[in-house]
Every structure is written in structure tokens, then in C-alpha cells.
Amino acid sequence: MGLKVYADRMSQPSRAIIIFCKMNRIDFEEVRIDISKGQHRTPEFEKINPMKQVPAIVDGKFKLFESHAILRYLACFFPSVSDHWYPNDLTSRAKIDSILDWHHANLRRGAMTYVFNSALAPALGFPLNAQAAEEGKKLLSSSISKIKSFWLKGNSRFLLGNAQPSIADLSLVCELMQLEVVDSEERQRILEPHQEIRDWMENVKRATNPHFLEVHGILYKVKARLESRRNRVSPKL
Amino acid sequence: MGLKVYADRMSQPSRAIIIFCKMNRIDFEEVRIDISKGQHRTPEFEKINPMKQVPAIVDGKFKLFESHAILRYLACFFPSVSDHWYPNDLTSRAKIDSILDWHHANLRRGAMTYVFNSALAPALGFPLNAQAAEEGKKLLSSSISKIKSFWLKGNSRFLLGNAQPSIADLSLVCELMQLEVVDSEERQRILEPHQEIRDWMENVKRATNPHFLEVHGILYKVKARLESRRNRVSPKL
Structure with a gap:
């Protein structure tokens, strides 16, 4: 077993x-x-x-x-x-716990509310909700700014200035990857001002490939399906 | 230092x-x-x-x-x-972590949204918001039911059937104590159907007294102030 x-x-x-x-x-x-x-x-x-x-x-x-x-x-x-994922050292571990705990009411709640209400709801039997999506986007954007200015200070490769990823890097970047399924121009508007965030996402991808790309495969398929539906509904002129 | x-x-x-x-x-x-x-x-x-x-x-x-x-x-x-607060044993510790992580998007979010929007908002410069309070109360009530049916199954003294409290008992009961400041009839309506929850709150209180009562002193003062204000605004007939 x-x-x-x-x-x-x-x-x-x-x-x-x-x-x-x-x-x-x-x-x-x-x-x-x-x-x-x-x-x-x-x-x-x-x-x-x-x-x-x-x-x-x-x-x-x-x-x-x-x-x-x-x-x-x-x-x-x-x-x-390996130790870097969740260090034995008590203070290093506590700092990672702090990010993981912060995540729930901030990045997770913002991203989930935004992505669900602006893209995924219909597939789960719910209507889209522009107001809820907007509230989610606001929390998402402020969470992204906080991650950048506090945990990626000095444009470090991973959170907390670490040279290798922790479980916090993995959890938070998987959350941000969900933005793949929203309207691509909207996604760009959210991430574009944050080079440090985009670099960090790339670092986590590279450090965990080929698994990262393989496991995210379904997300790219759903993205393609939603994009083709969006184009059918409101064709670009 | x-x-x-x-x-x-x-x-x-x-x-x-x-x-x-x-x-x-x-x-x-x-x-x-x-x-x-x-x-x-x-x-x-x-x-x-x-x-x-x-x-x-x-x-x-x-x-x-x-x-x-x-x-x-x-x-x-x-x-x-003492070990019972956050056990060294890996599986016992993981079960406590699971409750602590669940807490954020469930009991914490429900209770905080409800208490803030139905009682505390004016003291912090915000208006009361009946709709947000109602949504919070719904999540709060479903969270309470889940705690009862899953982690207090068999009417155990503490969460997970433990004989002594963990940091999860302390965190969750401190959250529920915040209900002291809402309208007392409303509070009763929320907790009344859940004898197991009320017993558990009492167990945590007893296990951590006199500190529990002393540290919650300010809450009882605010409760009294808000009650006297409520009675002035809508005197009982």
C-alpha cells in the first residue's frame, strides 16, 4: 500500500x-x-x-x-x-511557514476569486461574475506587489533570497500559473509591471522541469479551448 | 534582547x-x-x-x-x-498542520467577515454591511459544523480526539471567542445547536486559565460597550 x-x-x-x-x-x-x-x-x-x-x-x-x-x-x-525544500533549520523553516500561511488570505484568495469568476466558472456550472472578478484582481495585484517588494527583494532567484526553491516557491508559482486561463491581454496587464515576478516564475519552472511543464499540460489545453471560445464570442476586428 | x-x-x-x-x-x-x-x-x-x-x-x-x-x-x-501543543510525531503534527491550514479560508474568513461587518467595522472607520455579514455567517456556520462532525467526532475533549490542547485548539477557539462582540442573541443562535463546540471551547478555556480569561478581558469590555450602544439605539420593548 x-x-x-x-x-x-x-x-x-x-x-x-x-x-x-x-x-x-x-x-x-x-x-x-x-x-x-x-x-x-x-x-x-x-x-x-x-x-x-x-x-x-x-x-x-x-x-x-x-x-x-x-x-x-x-x-x-x-x-x-533535499533540505532546501523545507529546511531543518528552525528560523529558515519558520520564514517559509510564514509565506505559506500568508498565502491563503492573499495570493490564493485573490487569484482563485479572479480566475474563477473571470474564466472557469461556466465549466463548473456557475455564471461569470465581473464584480467578484474585479475584487479578486485587486487582491491578486496587491499580493503580487507584496511578494516582489518583500520576499524577492534584490531580485533574488527564489523567495527569501534563497538559491534553491522551497515548498513556498512551488505553491505560490503554481497558483500564479492559473492565470494562463484568463484573457491573455488581461494576464499581461497584471504581470507586465513585475519583471521580478516573471523571472521568479521562470526560475521555478526551470528548477522543476521537465515535471513542471508536463504537469501543467492540462492548463495549456484549457487555455487554448477558452481562447478559441472567446474569439468565437467576440471576434477580433 | x-x-x-x-x-x-x-x-x-x-x-x-x-x-x-x-x-x-x-x-x-x-x-x-x-x-x-x-x-x-x-x-x-x-x-x-x-x-x-x-x-x-x-x-x-x-x-x-x-x-x-x-x-x-x-x-x-x-x-x-510540552509536546502536546505541536507534537514531534510526524503524523500527529501533520494532522494539526492540516487544521491550521484549513482554518484560513474557512473558520477564520467566515468569523472575521461576520464579526467585522456586523459589529466592529464602525470602530475602525467603516460602515456595517449586512450582506457581507450574512455571507460571513454562512461560512462561519458551515465551518463550525465541519469542526464538530470531523475533528470533534465522538465529542472528544480537544480536536483530533486529543486529551490535551494543541496550537490548533488555541487558534480556532480564540477565533470563535470573537463572537462575544456580536449581538448576543445572534451569537446564541449560531452556537446553540452545537453542544460539542461549546464544550470544546470550555475545555480550551479551562486548560489555559487563568491566562485565557485575563487575555480575553478586553473583549468583554468591548462587548459591554457595544451592547450598551445597541440598547440605546434600539431599546428593548
């Missing part, structure tokens, strides 16, 4: 877990839970995660949900994981 | 940190940052926490913000802290 990762690659935190496992040669079975088909709400999945969300893991009798808790656990449990 | 805790006792996570330090005989200096006077937005405090939020700690040259990261750090750093 090995490690099972219940995931939907359209979910940012799911992708972070899968990339982390692949990067660290952790043996695991990926069990796909298709959110668009409501598979996270079945009685079977509720036994895995009563909160009905992906990702979740099962390792023998041990079950765990919440992606940051999973990343911390995997980093500590598997000896093959 | 000892440990400094920058806190406003009107903030739930600030109270959790202070109670934790007192319970574990951690020597610290409490530096009051009065949010209602905007002291969290001064250039001096921005040097402590660039995110302009309490709580934050400084220990020599080491600075840290985000209450859960602080609780984890203090629990690991100080040998006087």
Missing part, C-alpha cells in the same frame, strides 16, 4: 504536490478526481477527504488533506527530499 | 500567541499595537512586519509574522513547551 495522491491537475495545489513528488523521486500513484465532473463530492471521496477538496493523500492508514500540510509532511517523511 | 510580541488583544491571533507564551512560561515583552489607532500602519511597525498586521514577533535579529508560523516556531524553539 504505497502513497496515493488524489488530485485534479486543474487545481493549483494538486499540481504543486505532484511536481514535488516527481522532483523528489517519491513513489506515488496519482488518482484523478475530476472536479468538473463532481468527483470530489462522491461518498467514496468523502471517505478520503471529508472537506471534499483536492489534493489529499493516503499512505496506508494515514490520510491527510490541505496542500501545505501535505508538502510539509512529505518533505519531512521522505529522506530523498 | 528577549522575545518581543507585537499584539493587539482585540485580534484573535494576537491573543492565541500571548496565551501560548504565558501557558508555557516563555519570557516575553508584549508591545501593544492599537489597530483602532492605526498603529499597525506606522513606518516603525512596517519595519517589524511589512504586511502591517499583528501579531508579529522579534527575537534578536529574527523577525516573524503570521500567527500559525509563530506558534509553530515558539513550540519548536522553547524546550519548556
Whole structure:
């Protein structure tokens, strides 16, 4: 009974877990839970995660949900994981925890609210909502500015001036990658003023490839589908 | 240069940190940052926490913000802290991390949105907002139900069936205590159907007294002030 990762690659935190496992040669079975088909709400999945969300893991009798808790656990449990992902040193670890905790009510909430309400809602049976999207974009943009001015100060390769990525880099960049599915001009307007953020995203991509690109494959497919739909609805003149 | 805790006792996570330090005989200096006077937005405090939020700690040259990261750090750093607060055992610790991570987008967001928009906003220069309060209350109530049915299953004394409190018990109960300042009939309507939740809050109180009551003193004062104002505005017939 090995490690099972219940995931939907359209979910940012799911992708972070899968990339982390692949990067660290952790043996695991990926069990796909298709959110668009409501598979996270079945009685079977509720036994895995009563909160009905992906990702979740099962390792023998041990079950765990919440992606940051999973990343911390995997980093500590598997000896093959390099220290830079979640350092043993107490103060370095605390700084990473601080970013991971900050993430929830800031970058995650902003990006999720914006992307859902401006692009993904119809695929999940909800209408688009311009006002909610606007509120999300505001929080997203202020979160991006804070990451840049505080954790990437001096244009460092990774957060906190680190030379190698941590689980915080992986979690936050997977979140930002979700912007691939929104209108491309809008995406550019959000990221364009922030060269440091775009460099950092590239650094995390390069440090975790080929897994990063492979795991994000589905996102590019959805992006292409949504773009072709947008062009049909409002053709460029 | 000892440990400094920058806190406003009107903030739930600030109270959790202070109670934790007192319970574990951690020597610290409490530096009051009065949010209602905007002291969290001064250039001096921005040097402590660039995110302009309490709580934050400084220990020599080491600075840290985000209450859960602080609780984890203090629990690991100080040998006087008993293991039950944040166990060394990897799977027990991961389960506590899972609750702490879940908290942000659920109980915390629901309670904060509800309490702010139904009671505290005017004191901070904002109008009350009935619609936002209603949305917050909905998330708060569903979060309470989830805590009860999942983490307090079998009416256990503390979360996860534990015999002693963890940092997750402390953080979540300090959040729920904020309901003291909303209309008392409303508060009763929210908590009344959940005997297990009320028992658990009592257990955390008892396990951390006299500190729990002392640190929550300001909340009872604000409660009394808001109640007298409510009675003046709409006197009971």
C-alpha cells in the first residue's frame, strides 16, 4: 500500500504536490478526481477527504488533506527530499511557514476569486461574475506587489533570497500559473509591471522541469479551448 | 534582547500567541499595537512586519509574522513547551498542520467577515454591511459544523480526539471567542445547536486559565460597550 495522491491537475495545489513528488523521486500513484465532473463530492471521496477538496493523500492508514500540510509532511517523511525544500533549520523553516500561511488570505484568495469568476466558472456550472472578478484582481495585484517588494527583494532567484526553491516557491508559482486561463491581454496587464515576478516564475519552472511543464499540460489545453471560445464570442476586428 | 510580541488583544491571533507564551512560561515583552489607532500602519511597525498586521514577533535579529508560523516556531524553539501543543510525531503534527491550514479560508474568513461587518467595522472607520455579514455567517456556520462532525467526532475533549490542547485548539477557539462582540442573541443562535463546540471551547478555556480569561478581558469590555450602544439605539420593548 504505497502513497496515493488524489488530485485534479486543474487545481493549483494538486499540481504543486505532484511536481514535488516527481522532483523528489517519491513513489506515488496519482488518482484523478475530476472536479468538473463532481468527483470530489462522491461518498467514496468523502471517505478520503471529508472537506471534499483536492489534493489529499493516503499512505496506508494515514490520510491527510490541505496542500501545505501535505508538502510539509512529505518533505519531512521522505529522506530523498533535499533540505532546501523545507529546511531543518528552525528560523529558515519558520520564514517559509510564514509565506505559506500568508498565502491563503492573499495570493490564493485573490487569484482563485479572479480566475474563477473571470474564466472557469461556466465549466463548473456557475455564471461569470465581473464584480467578484474585479475584487479578486485587486487582491491578486496587491499580493503580487507584496511578494516582489518583500520576499524577492534584490531580485533574488527564489523567495527569501534563497538559491534553491522551497515548498513556498512551488505553491505560490503554481497558483500564479492559473492565470494562463484568463484573457491573455488581461494576464499581461497584471504581470507586465513585475519583471521580478516573471523571472521568479521562470526560475521555478526551470528548477522543476521537465515535471513542471508536463504537469501543467492540462492548463495549456484549457487555455487554448477558452481562447478559441472567446474569439468565437467576440471576434477580433 | 528577549522575545518581543507585537499584539493587539482585540485580534484573535494576537491573543492565541500571548496565551501560548504565558501557558508555557516563555519570557516575553508584549508591545501593544492599537489597530483602532492605526498603529499597525506606522513606518516603525512596517519595519517589524511589512504586511502591517499583528501579531508579529522579534527575537534578536529574527523577525516573524503570521500567527500559525509563530506558534509553530515558539513550540519548536522553547524546550519548556510540552509536546502536546505541536507534537514531534510526524503524523500527529501533520494532522494539526492540516487544521491550521484549513482554518484560513474557512473558520477564520467566515468569523472575521461576520464579526467585522456586523459589529466592529464602525470602530475602525467603516460602515456595517449586512450582506457581507450574512455571507460571513454562512461560512462561519458551515465551518463550525465541519469542526464538530470531523475533528470533534465522538465529542472528544480537544480536536483530533486529543486529551490535551494543541496550537490548533488555541487558534480556532480564540477565533470563535470573537463572537462575544456580536449581538448576543445572534451569537446564541449560531452556537446553540452545537453542544460539542461549546464544550470544546470550555475545555480550551479551562486548560489555559487563568491566562485565557485575563487575555480575553478586553473583549468583554468591548462587548459591554457595544451592547450598551445597541440598547440605546434600539431599546428593548
